[in-house]
Amino acid sequence: MAQENNYTEDNIRSLDWKEHIRLRPGMYIGKLGDGASADDGIYILMKEVIDNCIDEFVMGNGKRIDIKAKDGKVSIRDYGRGIPLGKVVDVVSKINTGGKYDSKAFKKSVGLNGVGTKAVNALSSYFMVYAVRDGEKKSATFERGVLVDDPKIEKTEERNGTYVEFYPDEEIFKKFAFKVPYIEKMIWNYCYLNRGLAIYFNGEKYQSKNGLKDLLENNQDGDPLYPIIHLEGDDIEVAFTHGRTYGEDYYSFVNGQHTTQGGTHHSAFRESVARVIKDFYNKNYEASDIRQSIVAAVSVKVMEPIFESQTKTKLGSQEVEQGGKSMRAFINDFLKTKLDNYLHKNVETAEILEKKIKQSEKERKELSGIRKIARDRAKKASLHNKKLRDCRVHLTDLKNDRRDETTLFITEGDSASGSITKSRDVNTQAVFSLRGKPLNTHGLTKKVVYENEEFNLIQAALDIEDDMDDLRYNKIVIATDADVDGMHIRMLLLTFFLRFFPDLVKRNHVYVLQTPLFRVRNKKKTRYCYSEEERKEALEELGKTAEITRFKGLGEISPDEFKYFIGEDIRLEPVMLSKGASIEEVLSFYMGKNTPSRQEFIIDNLRVEKDIGEEVKKDKEEIEKAS
Template identity: 50%
Template sequence: MGVEKKVKKSLLEAASQIELAAAEQKKAAAKSAKSVKTTKTAAVSGSSAGAGKSAAKASSQKAGVTEKAASPAAKPAVKTAAASKSAGKVTASKKASPQPELKPAQKQPSVPAESAAGKPLEKIEITRTSSKVKDTSSAVYDENSIQHLEGLEHIRLRPGMYIGSLGDGTNENDGIYILLKEGIDNAIDEFSQGFGDRIDIEIKDGRVKIRDFGRGIPLGKLEDCVSNVNTGAKYNNSVFKQAIGMNGVGIKATNALSSYFRAASIRDGKMAVAEYERGKKISSAITKAKPGVKNGTYLEFVPDSKMFGKYEFNMDMVEKRLWNYAYLNPGLKIYCNEKEYLSENGLEDLLVHEMGGKNNSIYKLFSYKGDNLEFVMTHTASLDKFVYSFVNGQSTEDGGTHVTAFLDGVTKGINDFFKKEYEQNDVTSGLLVALKIGLDNPMFTSQTKNKLGNVEVRAPIIKETQAAVDDWLRHNPDIAGSFEDKIICNMKARAEINNVTEKQVREAAKSVSLKIPKLKDCRYHLQDGPKGAESMIFITEGDSATGTMVNARDVSYQAIFSLRGKPENMFGKRKTALFENEELKNLTFSLGVQKDVADLRYDKIVIATDADNDGYHIRNLVMTYLLLYFEELVLSGHVYILETPLFRVRNKSKTVYCYSEESRDKEIKNLGAGAEVTRFKGLGEINASEFGQFIKPRKEGEGEDKGIHLTQVSIQTLQNVPHVLEFYMGKNTPERRDFIVHHLAAEIDA
C-alpha cells in the first residue's frame, strides 16, 4: 500500500470509528428516553383519585423540567451540521465523502445510558445562559459581582495569555500555528516515549485532522485532557519526561479557540469521543472500536473565525515546522497532505539543509550527543552565527539561557585547547549550530515558548560543552587548525569593521545634517515606547511616488525616505564603501543603524517600489544593501515589501481595488456590465486620497481590498544567501545569462 493510501486510510478509519460512536450514542439516548416515558406514565396511573391530580401535576412538572433541560440538546446537532457545511467539505481522499457527524442525543437521559460493553456512559451536559436582560442601573458591587470563569472560557476571553498573538496566519507565530503545534506536540511526546512512529496530518479548507499511533489517552480522562485546564499526565515525571507541553493548557487552548473540535482516543478495543463547539461540550461517548484498529489519538478542529478572522494556513510555514519535528525526532514518519517528512540523521540533516550542502562548511560537522544535551556545529565563510535551538523538541527562536551557556562553553573549550584568550565574537562568528536540550521543568518567557529562562542549566551546559569541544579538537588536529584559522580571519574582519565604526561613522555623522536629505520623518519612533511601536519607514523611488506617499501618510508613525533612482549595487564591496555612497549613507543614518542595529528607529522597514521590472530591480538593490551590512534586520523580521493594487474596478456605486488579475476578473463579474477597469502602472499614478487607503491599518469589518498589505521578507535557507546574492547581483556569468534567457518575459499593453 502506497504512502498516499496509508495516510487516507488512517484518517478515514478514525472518522468511521467516530460515526460508530455516534450511532451507539443515538441508540443509548433513544433507550433512556423510552425508559423516562414509561416511568412517567406509571406514576400517573398508580395514584388515587384525590392524590392523582397532585401526583399527575407533580409528575407533569417534573417532566417539564426534564424537557426544558433536554430541549437545547437538539440545537447543537443543527449547529454542528451548519458549522461543518460552512467550513467547507473536507475529505480524506480524492473522492468526495460526507463528513462524519457526532450528534448529541435529542433528549437528556435521566440515568446514565449504557454502551455496547455494558458500562455506563458519562451523562451529556448542556450548559445554557439565560437570555433575560438585567437592569443594571442599581447594580450593587459585592461578593456576587466577582465572577469565576471556567478554564476554557478564560482562554477565549484572554487568548493572548495562552497562545500569544491571534493573527490570521500571515506570520509564523500567529495563533493558528500554535493550535496546530499543540495538537502535534502530544503525538510527538508519545513518539519520544517510544510509542508510535507515524503521524498523519491533513490541512484542508481551514480544517485540521491529526492521527497518531501512540497509546491513546486513557478513555475515562479524555474529556479532562482536552477541556480541563491544568489536567494532564505531563505533571507526573514518571509518565512523561521532557515533554513539550508542560503548562497543562496545550490542547485545551486548541479546543477553546476552535469553532469545532473533536477528539477521539482508541485503546485496547475501545474508543472514547468528545465533541465541542467554541469550548462547550456538545457530546461524548465511549464505545467499542472496530477490530484491528490501532491504538492512538485522533484530533480534528476548525480555528474559530470569530477569533482569527479570515485566516489561512501558510503551508510553507507549516512545512518548516514539520521539518523541525522530523530533524528532532529521527525515524519519525510525518505525513501532511500526503507528503512525507522524515529525517534519518536528525540535527545533521538540519545543518546540511541550512548550509545548502556539506561542501559549504569549513570543516566536517562536529556531532555530540549526551544524556540531556545534543548539538551539531561547524563554521561557514559567513561572519554571522546561526543557532537553531530547541528545548524538549520545542523551537526556541529567541534563544535563552541554554544558547548563551552553549556559546560560553564553546569559547572556554577553544581557549582551553589553544591556551589563548580569544573573544567570544571571534570564536563564534560564522558558527552554525543545531542545539537541543532535555529539561524536566523548562520555564519559558512566554506561553509561545520562544525563549528559555532556566538559569540553573547554565553551569552544566557550559561544563559539558567545554569538555566536549576540547576533547573533539584533541582527536581532530586537522580540524583544530582550520578552526583557529577561522578565528584569526574573524579577528581581522572585526578590526576592519571597528575601524569603520570609529572613524568613518564619525566623519559621516558630521556631513549629515540634523534634517537628513530625502527623509520625511515621523513624530514617534521605536524608542518612544507604545506610541512608536508601529512606526515604519517607506523606502521609495522618484519624486512623484514620494509626493503621493507624503501627502497620504500618517505623520505620527510613518516616515518616507526617497531614493533618487536606482541605488548602487553594493555586492562585493567592503563596509567602508557604504559611507562613501552619499545616498546609502543617508539611508543608514535615517534607519539609525550606523553603529548598531539595536538602535533601529522604526519597527518596520518597508520597500515601496512600482510593480514593474525597474521596481523589482530597485527592491533587489535595497535588499542587497540590507543583507550585506544589516542582515540581522532581515532575520529579526523588520523588513517588508509594500503590496499596492494593480487594478481599480468600479461602477457608479462601488469601487474595488484588486491585487491580482484573478481578483480583477472576479470583481468585473461581480460589478456587471459597465464596470470600469484602471491599471495602475506606478505608485505616482495613484492620487493621495486613494493611496491613503493602502498604507493605513485595516479597520474591523472592512473588505480585503482595504488597509495596508505588507509581505514580510524572510530567509528560508540562511547559508544560501551569499550564493543567491552572488548569482543575481554579482558579475555576469554564463549561468545567469542562461537563466535570463529561459525566464525572459515582456509586458505588452493590449
C-alpha cells in the same frame, strides 16, 4: 470620585475557559496574524497539537505522526497511547486538565500548563478529536469551544492514538492562509530533535538520522569551512561550524521547543563556545572574532522549564537539573570537556578555525577606522536627515505590548514615502526613503556598508551593526513599485540584506509589501484587487460599467487610500529561503553577470502593460456577453 463609586459587584465578571481564551487570544498563542509570519497564531495552533504527539513519541509510544493542511483545515494523527476515553472531552475543554501534571509520565515535556489543545479548540470554528484505545474509539466535536456532538464509545479496528482536526476561526484569524515553507520548517525541527520519528506531511515523509548535524547541513549556505562539529551529552546536544556569510546564525531548542527568541541557554552557548575556543588556542582573541560567521544549533532538556511567554519562544530558566548547576555552568562544563577534546583530536579542523578567526580579526581592524568616520557621518546626517521618519515604539521596548507590530517601510522616491508617511500609524510604523537605486553589493565586502551613505543609514536605522538583538523593528517591509525599476530596487535591497545581514531573512523579519494592481469601482462600491483573479471577481460583482484603474506606482495611490493597504488588512509577502538554498548561488544567479540562464528566466516571466490591458478588455467583453 463618581467613577470610583460605580465600581460595584456588577463590574466583576467571571469568564468561562473558552470566553477567556477568545477574549484574550494573545495571552495563549501570541500574535494572531494571517499566516504571513512564522510565529502567527495559526502555526501556534498546529504546534500545540503536535507537541502532544511529540511527548507521546518521547515516552516511547508511536513512531509516526500524520499531518495534513489543505484549504485552511488541519488534521494531526499520532499513534501513541490515545487519550483515556473517559477524559477525551475534558482534556480539550477543561483548563488545568491533562496528563502532564504527573511529572513521572512527562518529565521533560514542553507543554506543562494544560492549556494547549483547549486554546486550539476555543479558537477554531470547527474542532474534532477522537482517541483510540484497544479497539475502542471516543470522539467529540466542538464549534468555538462549544461541544456540539458527544457520541458514545464505539468499536473500531483503528490503531491506538489520537486524532485532532480543526479549522481556525476566521472571526479571529482574518483572511488567513497557511504557508507550506513555515510548516515544513516546523516539522523538520521536530524531526531533528527526535531522531527515529517519521512525520508525514501531506503525504511526504520527513525524518532525521543525525539530529542537529542534519539541521546545519540542510540550512548551511554553501560549503562550511570545516566539517560540522557535533557533540552530545546528557540533556544537551550542540552542532556548529563556520560559514562564508557575515553575522552569527543560531538555532536554539528546549525540550524540543524552538526558542526563536533565544534565552538563557542561547546566551550561555554564545559565551561558552567563545571562551573554550579562546582557551584552547591560549590567545587573547576577541569573542566577536571567534563567533563571526558561526552557524550553530544547541538543544537542552530541562525539568519544568520557565519560559518568558505562553508561546515559549524564550527560555528564562537559570538552572538545570544537573546537580543544581546554572545554565551557564552546565553548558560551559560540557563544551570545556567535549569541544576541547574534539579540537585536540581534529588538528586540521582546529587549524582552519584559527585561520578563520585571524581573518575576522584582520577585517575588523581594517573596518575600525572607516566605522568611526561612518558613525560620525551618520550622527550628523540624523540631525538633518529626512530619510527616516521614525515611530514611537520599537522592538527593543520589551515592556510594550505593541513591539511586535513595529515596522520599517523602505520606499523609493518622495511621492511613495509621502503617501505612506501621511497614512501610517506613527506609534508602530516608520518610513525610510531611498534616493534612487541602491548599489549592487553582490561580491563586495562589508566595507561598502560603511562607505555607502544610504546603506550605512539603513544599518543605523535598524541598529544591527553590533548585534541582531538590538534590531529596532520586527518587520522590514520593502515597499517598491510593481514595475521593472521597482523590482530591481527590491532585488538590490534583498542582495544587501542577504549579503551582510542574512539573519534578518532567516529570522523572518523581511517582507515585501503587496499593493493593489487595480481599483475597480462603481457608484456604490470600491474594490482593490491584488491579482488578475481578484480583478475578474470584482468585475463580475460590480458589473461591466465598473471603472477600472491600473496602479502603476505607489506614488499614484493617495494617502487616504494607502491607509487601507498598510493598516489592519495589510498584505505582506515574507521573504523566505527554501530548504537547502544557497544565498551565494541565489545572488549569483540574480545579481551576478548577465548569464544566458538569467536572460531566459526574464524572457519567460516577462509581462508587459499591453498584455494586461488586453486582458482587462477581454474580461469586460466576456461579462457583457454573459449579461
